[in-house]
Amino acid sequence: MIRTPLRIGFIGTGRISDLHAAGYLGNPAARITALCDTNVERARSRARAWGLDDAMVTDDPAALLSRNDVDLVEILLPHHLHCPVALAAINAGKIVSLQKPMCLTLEEADRLVEAAEAHDRPVRVFENILFDQPVMVADTLVREGAIGRPLAIRMKSNPGKGQGAWEVPSEATAWRQNRDLSGGGPLIFDDGHHKFSLAWHYMGEPEEVHAFIGRTLHRDGSLLDAPSIVSMRFDEQRIGSFEVVYSPDLEIETRQYPQDDRIEITGSSGVIWINRGHGSIGNQPSVQCFRNGELDSSHEACSQWEESFIRATRHFLDCLQEGRAPALTARNARSVLRFALAAEESARIGRAVRYTDV
Ligand SMILES: NC(=O)c1ccc[n+]([C@@H]2O[C@H](COP(=O)([O-])OP(=O)(O)OC[C@H]3O[C@@H](n4cnc5c(N)ncnc54)[C@H](O)[C@@H]3O)[C@@H](O)[C@H]2O)c1
Numbered sequence: 001m002i003r004t005p006l007r008i009g010f011i012g013t014g015r016i017s018d019l020h021a022a023g024y025l026g027n028p029a030a031r032i033t034a035l036c037d038t039n040v041e042r043a044r045s046r047a048r049a050w051g052l053d054d055a056m057v058t059d060d061p062a063a064l065l066s067r068n069d070v071d072l073v074e075i076l077l078p079h080h081l082h083c084p085v086a087l088a089a090i091n092a093g094k095i096v097s098l099q100k101p102m103c104l105t106l107e108e109a110d111r112l113v114e115a116a117e118a119h120d121r122p123v124r125v126f127e128n129i130l131f132d133q134p135v136m137v138a139d140t141l142v143r144e145g146a147i148g149r150p151l152a153i154r155m156k157s158n159p160g161k162g163q164g165a166w167e168v169p170s171e172a173t174a175w176r177q178n179r180d181l182s183g184g185g186p187l188i189f190d191d192g193h194h195k196f197s198l199a200w201h202y203m204g205e206p207e208e209v210h211a212f213i214g215r216t217l218h219r220d221g222s223l224l225d226a227p228s229i230v231s232m233r234f235d236e237q238r239i240g241s242f243e244v245v246y247s248p249d250l251e252i253e254t255r256q257y258p259q260d261d262r263i264e265i266t267g268s269s270g271v272i273w274i275n276r277g278h279g280s281i282g283n284q285p286s287v288q289c290f291r292n293g294e295l296d297s298s299h300e301a302c303s304q305w306e307e308s309f310i311r312a313t314r315h316f317l318d319c320l321q322e323g324r325a326p327a328l329t330a331r332n333a334r335s336v337l338r339f340a341l342a343a344e345e346s347a348r349i350g351r352a353v354r355y356t357d358v
Pocket of ligand 1: 099
């Protein structure tokens with residue numbers, strides 16, 4: 001039986017933590033009781049901003065994990081810490097919500113899957129894109145058979161610049177530049193997780209992956225893994241592609257990251273276009289569907305990207321109450337991680353790789 005309100009501890013109170021807090025604050029099913037960050041002043045300022053006068057604040061993850069007033073841990077750390085801290089949280093008997101990507105390698109993923117499946121409390125890898133409203137609208141259309149059988153998925157990430165973008169601390173960019181800490185490039189391995197989650201969601205695991213991964217200097221001086229293109233071949237003649245291009249002078253409307261995201265799902269009798277992700281360019285409807293010889297673009301009222309975090313958090317709380325498996329389980333997240341590892345390996349050796357050989 002899951003306790004209500006569930007007591008939440010955050011490990012990592014960096015850039016993305018605000019959007020995680022939004023799913024708990026004011027939610028009677030949960031209460032944030034502890035915050036941890038090696039930058040303890042940052043954790044303190046989050047506690048103040050979130051109105052958490054009685055939250056315990058520490059710079060030591062072990063101190064947070066040892067507390068009896070923490071039932072669920074949100075792990076929001078640089079990627080190299082995901083595996084060790086999630087394992088420590090599992091060993092401490094906590095329910096675990098681990099930000100994507102679950103870890104750096106398949107060996108780490110195997111350790112996490114094994115620990116998660118042996119644990120008597122749920123472990124999920126946080127993937128908000130599955131709870132972004134345009135994707136949920138598309139999901140309903142696919143489930144209702146609006147486009148017949150999905151045959152192809154085409155995805156594009158297009159970072160640019162944005163006057164409304166939030167500030168990203170230089171440290172959050174710095175660890176992403178170090179592959180020992182990040183596991184891979186910021187657009188294919190890190191942000192690409194969202195696109196590979198969608199490919200996995202609609203098409204399953206691929207048989208083969210072929211990638212070209214380029215390098216471009218971002219206006220802030222960091223290196224981006226763009227321009228890049230990843231091709232995926234699935235069974236039964238189905239395909240997918242993921243394209244990344246950096247447009248330094250493209251103005252993108254956003255409240256967070258200045259990136260346009262586009263997804264096209266082609267089915268046997270129709271096509272769905274998702275025209276919005278992190279940000280947007282132009283005033284196209286968020287989702288359009290061509291079926292029965294007509295363009296249906298009645299999906300203009302989709303909520304903003306940040307709300308995908310709130311829905312993803314509430315989804316996990318609902319799953320805990322109802323005893324359901326969450327999206328993504330550790331095993332699902334291992335499959336998603338493998339797409340990125342396959343893409344990076346293919347780009348490294350310059351030819352296609354079999355997904356199961358990675
Ligand atoms: N779902 C999404 O769309 C999305 C968007 C951005 C980030 N993320 C993910 O969220 C996670 C965090 O990313 P971020 O952008 O917030 O990074 P960040 O660098 O802003 O935050 C990381 C925080 O962890 C703290 N930290 C580092 N080592 C620590 C340790 N040993 N113990 C305690 N605290 C420690 C840092 O001081 C920092 O405050 C990553 O997994 C990233 O991929 C997801």
